[in-house]
Amino acid sequence: MEITLVQGDITEQRVDAIVNAANSSLMGGGGVDGAIHRRGGPEILKECRALRASRYGGGLPTGQAVATTAGLLPARWVIHTVGPVYAESQDRSALLASCYAESLKVADELGARVVAFPAVSAGIYGWPMDDAARIALSTVRDAATDVEQARFVLFGPDAYTTFQATLDRLTQA
Template sequence: MKLVLVQGDITEQSVDAIVNAANSSLMGGGGVDGAIHRRGGPEILEECRALRASRYGRGLPVGAAVATTAGRLPARWVIHTVGPVYSRSEDRSHLLASCYAESLHVADSLGASAVAFPAVSTGIYRWPMEDAARIALQAVRQAGSRVTEVRFVLFSPAAYAVFERALEELG
């Protein structure tokens, strides 16, 4: 699997699937989630509503992942995953790792070969970027996925630099 770092906007990535750092409601929100819903259009929200009405009446659990159409995005699918809120008093790193592993499992089920990830949980959920980068890169490497390219799309130069250092440290 090829790991690629890109500084930019995840909604502009021409890949099979982009991963949305969603909230459990699947109804859109701020940050990456809001950007994906705005740019992707109403088709994404329509499928999210159907998922809530059928399989996820109580919302998508933290660490789980599910796919919808990508609507007007250049990708084919959006894989929604719910990251954990960072806590100093409770180790939730397994839940953050699960976001990446489960997203790749969904990508495998779709037949996706290229997937773009944001830095899940590093925005409003306040996960420290250095720790999040290490967890993300390790989880992707250990996932055993058939995906051939994983692209981490980092919005800021600072986030890109942190992921670049973490990737170098992992070898």
Template sequence: MTAITLIQGDITQQSVDAVVNAANSSLLGGGGVDGAIHRKGGPAILDECRDLRASKYGKGLPTGQAVATTAGNLDARWVIHTVGPRFLTGEDRSELLASCYRESLRVADELGARTVAFPAVSAGIYGWPMEDAARVAVETVRATSTAVEEVRFVLFDEQAYETFARQLR
């Protein structure tokens, strides 16, 4: 049984086996969580991302998929990069969002990670409403069979934390 915990804070400060990055498909850094992880993790993460782009992901990492790199200077062994979908009014893309969590947990299992820190994937600049992002995240993690012992949702502000807390109740 996977324990789900919530933390209000900075995902780059977490001491876990794997930190999940809400990446963009280029894998080359960006804003929000992605930029913070690349800045704090240092150049080793970007170097491995460039290698992935040069080999397996020439057109970028597809939405809903996940891939791992070193965690560089983070207090983790790996960063699992996943590309969340942009929220589009009138189009249900929640299966793509759920896939981000399932695929990240699959990669974590392949790596042997037992503790994984997730941000609220797609709930930042990709515009996913926090209430629905939290629902998809919590339901998907609960429904996914994994050897991960702790999934930690690391929420940047009090509002996001409270929204996830409601979903856990």
């Protein structure tokens, strides 16, 4: 699988699926989640409400993933995943890795070939960017998937630089 990095706005990516760093309620929020819901329009929220009324009455569990329409976004689907909140006192890296692995499984079920990822948990959830990049890139690189391109869409120059340095280290290893 090809892994690419771009600095930009994930809601502008013309891909098969956009991964949303969602909160467990699936009802939108801040950061990437809020941007996806605002730009994607009411169809995303409508499907999220249906998911909450059926399979995910208590919310989407951390590390899991589920798909909805992409609404008005230039993608076919949004894959919602709930990242863990960072805590120095507890190793939650397996949950963060699960966000990427489960998102790829959902992408495979959908037949998505190009998937755009944000830096899950590296914003308001406080995950250190260098560790978030290592977990994200190594998990995606090592996944057994039919996805042909994983595109990491990083909002600012610091995130992009960190992901690029991490990708360089992983490809040299």
